[in-house]
Amino acid sequence: MTAAALHHTTTTSNSSSGYTNGTIAAVPVTGDRSERPANVGILAMDIYFPKTCVDQAELEKHDGASTGKYTIGLGQTKMAFVDDREDIHSICLTVVSSLMEKYGVAYTDIGRLEVGTETIVDKSKSVKSVLMQLFAESGNYEVEGIDTTNACYGGTNALFNAINWIESSSWDGRLALVVAGDLAIYSSGSARPTGGAGAVAMLIGPNAPVTIEHGVRHTHMEHLYDFYKPDLSSEFPVVDGALSVASYLKSFDTCYEGYIKKLERKLAVPHANIDEVDYFVGHSPFTKQVQKAVAHISMIDFKRDPTNERYDAVRQAYLDVPVAQSYTDKVMERAFVAVSKEIYRTKAETALYAAKQIGNMYCGSVYGGLASLLSQVSSADLLGKRITLFSYGSGSAASMFSFVVVGDTSTIARHLSIVERLASRVDVPPVDYEKVMELREKTHQLRSYTPVGSLDNLFPGTFYLEHV
Amino acid sequence: MTAAALHHTTTTSNSSSGYTNGTIAAVPVTGDRSERPANVGILAMDIYFPKTCVDQAELEKHDGASTGKYTIGLGQTKMAFVDDREDIHSICLTVVSSLMEKYGVAYTDIGRLEVGTETIVDKSKSVKSVLMQLFAESGNYEVEGIDTTNACYGGTNALFNAINWIESSSWDGRLALVVAGDLAIYSSGSARPTGGAGAVAMLIGPNAPVTIEHGVRHTHMEHLYDFYKPDLSSEFPVVDGALSVASYLKSFDTCYEGYIKKLERKLAVPHANIDEVDYFVGHSPFTKQVQKAVAHISMIDFKRDPTNERYDAVRQAYLDVPVAQSYTDKVMERAFVAVSKEIYRTKAETALYAAKQIGNMYCGSVYGGLASLLSQVSSADLLGKRITLFSYGSGSAASMFSFVVVGDTSTIARHLSIVERLASRVDVPPVDYEKVMELREKTHQLRSYTPVGSLDNLFPGTFYLEHV
Numbered sequence: 001m002t003a004a005a006l007h008h009t010t011t012t013s014n015s016s017s018g019y020t021n022g023t024i025a026a027v028p029v030t031g032d033r034s035e036r037p038a039n040v041g042i043l044a045m046d047i048y049f050p051k052t053c054v055d056q057a058e059l060e061k062h063d064g065a066s067t068g069k070y071t072i073g074l075g076q077t078k079m080a081f082v083d084d085r086e087d088i089h090s091i092c093l094t095v096v097s098s099l100m101e102k103y104g105v106a107y108t109d110i111g112r113l114e115v116g117t118e119t120i121v122d123k124s125k126s127v128k129s130v131l132m133q134l135f136a137e138s139g140n141y142e143v144e145g146i147d148t149t150n151a152c153y154g155g156t157n158a159l160f161n162a163i164n165w166i167e168s169s170s171w172d173g174r175l176a177l178v179v180a181g182d183l184a185i186y187s188s189g190s191a192r193p194t195g196g197a198g199a200v201a202m203l204i205g206p207n208a209p210v211t212i213e214h215g216v217r218h219t220h221m222e223h224l225y226d227f228y229k230p231d232l233s234s235e236f237p238v239v240d241g242a243l244s245v246a247s248y249l250k251s252f253d254t255c256y257e258g259y260i261k262k263l264e265r266k267l268a269v270p271h272a273n274i275d276e277v278d279y280f281v282g283h284s285p286f287t288k289q290v291q292k293a294v295a296h297i298s299m300i301d302f303k304r305d306p307t308n309e310r311y312d313a314v315r316q317a318y319l320d321v322p323v324a325q326s327y328t329d330k331v332m333e334r335a336f337v338a339v340s341k342e343i344y345r346t347k348a349e350t351a352l353y354a355a356k357q358i359g360n361m362y363c364g365s366v367y368g369g370l371a372s373l374l375s376q377v378s379s380a381d382l383l384g385k386r387i388t389l390f391s392y393g394s395g396s397a398a399s400m401f402s403f404v405v406v407g408d409t410s411t412i413a414r415h416l417s418i419v420e421r422l423a424s425r426v427d428v429p430p431v432d433y434e435k436v437m438e439l440r441e442k443t444h445q446l447r448s449y450t451p452v453g454s455l456d457n458l459f460p461g462t463f464y465l466e467h468v
Numbered sequence: 469m470t471a472a473a474l475h476h477t478t479t480t481s482n483s484s485s486g487y488t489n490g491t492i493a494a495v496p497v498t499g500d501r502s503e504r505p506a507n508v509g510i511l512a513m514d515i516y517f518p519k520t521c522v523d524q525a526e527l528e529k530h531d532g533a534s535t536g537k538y539t540i541g542l543g544q545t546k547m548a549f550v551d552d553r554e555d556i557h558s559i560c561l562t563v564v565s566s567l568m569e570k571y572g573v574a575y576t577d578i579g580r581l582e583v584g585t586e587t588i589v590d591k592s593k594s595v596k597s598v599l600m601q602l603f604a605e606s607g608n609y610e611v612e613g614i615d616t617t618n619a620c621y622g623g624t625n626a627l628f629n630a631i632n633w634i635e636s637s638s639w640d641g642r643l644a645l646v647v648a649g650d651l652a653i654y655s656s657g658s659a660r661p662t663g664g665a666g667a668v669a670m671l672i673g674p675n676a677p678v679t680i681e682h683g684v685r686h687t688h689m690e691h692l693y694d695f696y697k698p699d700l701s702s703e704f705p706v707v708d709g710a711l712s713v714a715s716y717l718k719s720f721d722t723c724y725e726g727y728i729k730k731l732e733r734k735l736a737v738p739h740a741n742i743d744e745v746d747y748f749v750g751h752s753p754f755t756k757q758v759q760k761a762v763a764h765i766s767m768i769d770f771k772r773d774p775t776n777e778r779y780d781a782v783r784q785a786y787l788d789v790p791v792a793q794s795y796t797d798k799v800m801e802r803a804f805v806a807v808s809k810e811i812y813r814t815k816a817e818t819a820l821y822a823a824k825q826i827g828n829m830y831c832g833s834v835y836g837g838l839a840s841l842l843s844q845v846s847s848a849d850l851l852g853k854r855i856t857l858f859s860y861g862s863g864s865a866a867s868m869f870s871f872v873v874v875g876d877t878s879t880i881a882r883h884l885s886i887v888e889r890l891a892s893r894v895d896v897p898p899v900d901y902e903k904v905m906e907l908r909e910k911t912h913q914l915r916s917y918t919p920v921g922s923l924d925n926l927f928p929g930t931f932y933l934e935h936v
Contacts, residue, residue: 036636036637118591118592119591120588120591120700121698122696122697122698122700123586123587123588123697123700124618124619124695124696124697124705124862125618125619125693125696125697125862125863126617126618126619126865128618128689128865129618129691129692129864130691131691132690132691133691136690136691141688141689141690141722142686142687142688142689143687143689144625144628144689145625146617146618146621146622146625146861146865147616147618148614148615148616148617149592149594149614149616149617150593150594150596150597150614150615151592151594154614157612157613157614160612160633160638161632161633163636163638164629164632164633164635164638165628165629165632167632167635167636168504168631168636169635169682169683170628170631170632170635170680170685212638214637214638217638218610219612220609221596221597221600221609221610221612222597222600222604222609223597223598223599223600223601223604225593228590228593229590229591229592229593230589230590230915231913232589232590232700232913233701237592254609393592393614394592394593395592395593395597396597397594397596397597397614399612445699445700447698
């Protein structure tokens with residue numbers, strides 16, 4: 001793709017949306033910078049997903065798959081997709097401009113912007129540099145940060161980098177933007193229903209309502225080929241599904257055990273377990289995988305404290321069975337899925353709303369989960385709560401970390417409006433969805449190409465490709 | 469490229485290299501982490517370049533170019549290149565393992581590793597994840613950071629991120645590795661002699677001899693298509709040479725002016741100028757470009773203080789001429805190259821040693837410059853000196869920032885030994901160099917391929933591809 005001509009559809013004016021915008025502004029740092037700012041975290045958040053989606057139950061029928069294969073087996077309700085009018089540049093432009101406009105943030109107040117993505121349309125030029133178009137009018141060209149990549153983990157690295165910048169002596173008092181998004185597209189076959197598309201933008205700064213928790217983060221990285229994209233001319237990844245599912249869970253086990261031990265030390269409580277976590281947000285390639293992750297929370301908690309009465313039903317059978325056996329032992333996995341059902345229902349399921357309705361957004365997935373939570377749970381209920389995230393990118397890179405809610409999240413919830421916005425999408429019949437996939441495959445990497453997708457299939461305020 | 473089988477040649481044992489290794493170890497953070505560690509910067513540094521190079525004067529003859537076109541016009545002496553035995557994975561493995569071994573650093577003491585590169589062989593799996601192979605034996609899988617990309621700027625983003633991590637409350641007391649490297653390969657034609665290959669590794673931590681200077685960094689980023697890689701299946705970039713040279717200089721002007729103003733404020737000196745900078749290290753696509761950058765230092769200094777007697781020779785002609793005119797006015801550029809010759813000779817040229825001998829290492833270029841300086845100037849002469857760097861990545865992303873030398877750099881100099889190591893390379897005749905370029909082009913992205921390059925063309929301790 002060369003210099004693409006990008007336009008955007010008319011934005012719905014915020015003044016007509018029924019509420020007044022608050023504004024969030026940077027506060028210039030004066031005097032001594034030797035002290036770190038307090039409560040660094042998420043000041044604002046927005047999510048973009050395409051207007052078009054395909055119903056997974058319809059897709060099951062169309063594909064001749066057994067009933068429930070996608071809806072229950074994968075735990076997916078709908079899958080978002082884009083036609084040839086959108087690419088990684090346009091969806092990131094859309095989500096950043098939307099956040100800035102909704103929250104009334106000045107482009108001059110941004111000192112850092114990093115993009116986490118694995119949707120690579122140029123091996124050299126970053127998506128971040130494309131986003132600098134949005135800053136041109138303000139005259140602010142001093143914006144640090146570029147792109148960061150390792151499968152679905154890029155957004156997490158970008159988030160950590162943004163927070164670290166604000167806590168470092170290099171911070172200049174301005175705010176940071178983190179963009180995490182992807183187009184998840186698979187070749188036709190069993191992996192295709194695990195696709196999705198979308199991007200999340202987060203505004204990071206001090207005195208945030210949703211603050212990062214220090215001293216508990218645990219990371220696990222290793223050299224693996226579970227999911228990768230060695231064919232640079234194709235949009236499709238190469239996937240070893242079984243290895244990827246197992247690697248996710250293995251990384252999860254390491255991260256959760258490391259995290260909970262650090263939390264135990266920090267809180268000085270004996271046998272810390274999932275009870276210390278109010279909400280769990282897992283990276284969701286498909287939501288069933290997160291249910292498995294929750295089962296692994298129970299496996300680790302049980303291993304760490306076999307006397308916990310929550311595990312009465314599995315104690316006898318699994319007291320001496322190592323967690324690793326569950327990577328291949330489906331009976332064991334089901335037993336712990338059963339015993340962790342209440343944890344899943346009360347702590348994890350709310351965060352999976354967007355993932356069920358959109359599918360995988362790769363880098364955006366876990367942050368779409370956080371957005372789902374902040375959008376649906378009231379600010380009063382969230383106050384004082386710990387939200388624990390697990391980010392996994394194949395290859396592999398994984399981290400578990402947490403936010404604590406210390407302020408009012410109602411503005412974020414109102415601007416996200418995930419349930420309402422997802423309900424306003426257009427269901428596209430599977431046969432038309434497949435035509436769009438064929439179109440993308442045929443026109444991928446074409447030059448001097450004019451996209452043919454209808455502009456009616458875009459939400460107001462969406463950037464789109466006019467010519468490539 | 470799929471899971472490549474990587475091996476490495478026998479390493480020359482350090483015990484036979486005539487000096488005893490010091491060791492650098494992480495110090496666990498205990499107690500209150502609210503204070504930032506002091507003197508964060510470069511503890512150790514290593515550079516890797518291929519054993520094979522082509523002489524630019526020979527290449528001029530071979531290409532039928534006018535004498536001096538590459539050697540004087542570009543300012544290049546030799547160009548390093550790899551055959552089909554090496555790729556971005558292998559050169560990064562080589563430079564990291566070399567640094568760790570030379571300086572006696574334990575893999576368990578590393579808490580972060582980020583790779584800056586634009587040599588993309590997989591759109592999803594990071595080079596960082598490949599480097600995790602080196603950590604496997606130590607059992608340390610808790611290493612944050614992935615890859616970061618925007619043309620030649622990735623190493624700088626990785627460096628800033630590493631420093632910020634250490635200064636943040638997320639720091640766990642361990643050290644960070646920054647890897648910056650690329651294979652710079654152009655299609656046959658006028659850009660080909662501006663190629664190169666190599667990687668730099670830096671160990672970042674507190675109490676470093678070469679410390680980052682705070683409060684002076686200036687960054688400029690904008691949306692440009694001066695150099696990019698839209699053809700994902702090719703190793704070659706698309707280059708608008710004139711635009712790229714001008715964009716580099718425009719970014720340079722903005723960054724230098726911003727930087728020198730911040731330095732002026734920090735040092736509380738009137739009319740701060742290049743006299744405050746002891747050494748200048750510029751990103752070098754070819755060294756002539758850095759000489760132009762130095763000319764721009766003079767343009768900005770002259771604009772900021774037209775009474776400076778250093779500019780007597782140009783005052784009358786250029787007093788009212790804006791710096792921007794020089795982007796197209798070659799007479800003006802030459803006038804300022806002439807008037808800045810002494811600045812170039814005393815402050816900039818030493819740092820260009822590796823760039824002249826290797827060519828462009830893209831992300832590694834400016835750090836190869838820093839390595840050249842630390843390798844050639846004695847520790848006593850460096851002590852207390854300010855080293856100012858300019859990093860530019862097309863697309864575009866640029867920063868100017870500085871290090872101050874506060875400790876002994878002799879160990880770093882000894883381990884780098886740039887002059888001696890560059891002198892030990894093998895000059896390959898241009899006709900054979902071209903055959904290698906053809907081989908790379910033909911075999912790029914092949915699968916089930918066994919490289920044919922001779923292992924004699926590798927330094928001891930070099931990782932190489934056995935099978936792809």
